[in-house]
Amino acid sequence: MSFSQKLDSWYTDFGRSLPWRGIDDPYRIWLSEIILQQTRIEQGRDYYHRFLEAFPTVADLAAASEQQVLRLWQGLGYYSRARNVHAGAQYIMQECRGRFPDTYEGILRLKGVGRYTAAAIASFAFRLPYPVIDGNVxxxxxxxxxxxxxxxxxAAYNEFEALLLKQMDCRHPDRFNAALMxxxxxxxxxxxxxxxxxxxxxxxxxxxGRIELLPVKPAKARPKDRWFYYLHPRWQEAGREYTVMQQRTDQDIWRGLYQFPLLEADRELSDGELQQAMRRFAEENFQFPIPDAQCSPTFLHQLTHRTIHARFVQAQLPSRPTLLPENMRCLTAGQIKDFPLPRLIDRYLRQL
Ligand code: SF4
Known part of the structure; x- marks a missing residue:
């Protein structure tokens, strides 16, 4: 039996049934592949259904605001994927007259789509013979x-692709790839x-006897530490509690998401240093003194390349700040829920 026959026979017995399998809608396949990058299938499945419910077609996704897309993506992490999928949908509507690209090269032009994802869409949606090579393969x-x-x-991708191309069942590249994965x-x-x-x-x-040794993985760089100190201002207005949220606008993690006003330090601050630094920060941003600030314990938040050490400093303000920087806005607790938040902020809010 050939490689592809053995693989196919195993797939007949043990292959998974997934909502994005056995379909040829490139939009749905694309969405599932982007969601599943760095995400477990169980978690990704819910997001896939939620996205399709909110944006049944590529035109719906293109017409959505970035905030709507990021809000739906909240909790999945790697938010550049959400921004890319949104930009990709707009590219399809504007540059491809609403038609999903149907060649491997055309698919590769979508923002955030690499060789693996292009091969998956090309083979599953258009039956084109491109082997998929993910970590499992x-x-x-x-x-x-x-x-x-x-x-x-x-170089590794080229080597594995050339090998798999020789073994691929080119009449059924979709089934071959699903079985391989x-x-x-x-x-x-x-x-x-x-x-x-x-x-x-x-x-x-x-x-x-080399099962434990293969595949050979490239050496990983140690994640970089970052120290985030958030100011959580609170005040009462018409019987409701308000705070200030700031949108992250820099080319950095969590771009487009909302957080409390942030003071980032290049090292860990002691309690005394933090109180002092936060007092200055509040005066500069809100022109309010914060004599009774309360500091939270440290929240550790692990990202692939970063370890975030975060603390939240709660401060009562006598009333609404009159002057706020452009990327900040006053919100009630109920309103915050409508904005896309990093998981770290969500964790803190749940603990309050
Ligand atoms: S390592 Fe084991 S499971 Fe994997 S291909 Fe070899 S024999 Fe099969």
Whole structure:
């Protein structure tokens, strides 16, 4: 039996049934692929349905505001994916007259779409013969052939793509790719079930005792520490509590999302330093003294390349600040819920 026949037979018995499988709507496939980057299927499934409910077509997504898109994306992280998918929808409506690109090269022009995602859309929606190579496929194929090239580079992608192209069932690239992804994810897992594997008799890693060593991953840089000190001003107005939220506008993490006014330091501040720095910060931004500020414990928030150490300083203001910088606005607790927030801010608000 050939590689693709063995794979296909395994897929018939064990393949997953997923809402974005067995369809050829490129918009839905694109959405699912972007959502599933860096996200587990169980979590991604809910977001996929929520997105389709809010934006059933690419035209609906293109017409939405960035704030609506980010609000729906809240909790998934990697917010550049949401901004890219939104920009991609606008590109399709404006530059492609509403028609989803139907070539691999055309799909690659969508913002945030790399070779893996383009291959997935091209094969699932248009039956084009491009193998998909995600982390699970790298693991399976590197073990099967004993390939020690560090993964995640363009050179590794070329090498694995060339190999898979020779083995692909080009009449059914969609099914071949779905089987490949499922096999890597369910069978050739980090701790694989080799006894039940149809490739056991030809697997180089199994024969040479290198299962734990493959795939070879590139060395990871240590995440950088950042210290975020948030001012949480509060005051009463007409029986309701208000605060100030600030939109992040810099080319940085969480761009477009809302947070409390932020004072970032280049090191950890002691309680005394924090009180002093925050007093100055409040006076500069709100022209109010904050004598009775309360500091929260540190919230640790881990991102792929950053470790955020955050503290929140609550301060009672006598009344609404009259002068606010352009990217800040006064909101009630109920109104905050309508704005897209980083998960860190959401965690803090839930603990209040
Ligand atoms: S034998 Fe084990 S390591 Fe090799 S491909 Fe099968 S599951 Fe993966």
């Amino acid at each position: 790298y693991r399976f194929i590197s073990r099967l052939h004993g390939i020690a090239t560090p993964i995640g580079t363009a 499922d096999f890597g994810s369910l069978q050739c897992k980090p701790r694989p079930d080799c006894e039940a594997c149809p490739f056991a008799d030809e697997c180089v890693a199994l024969r040479t």
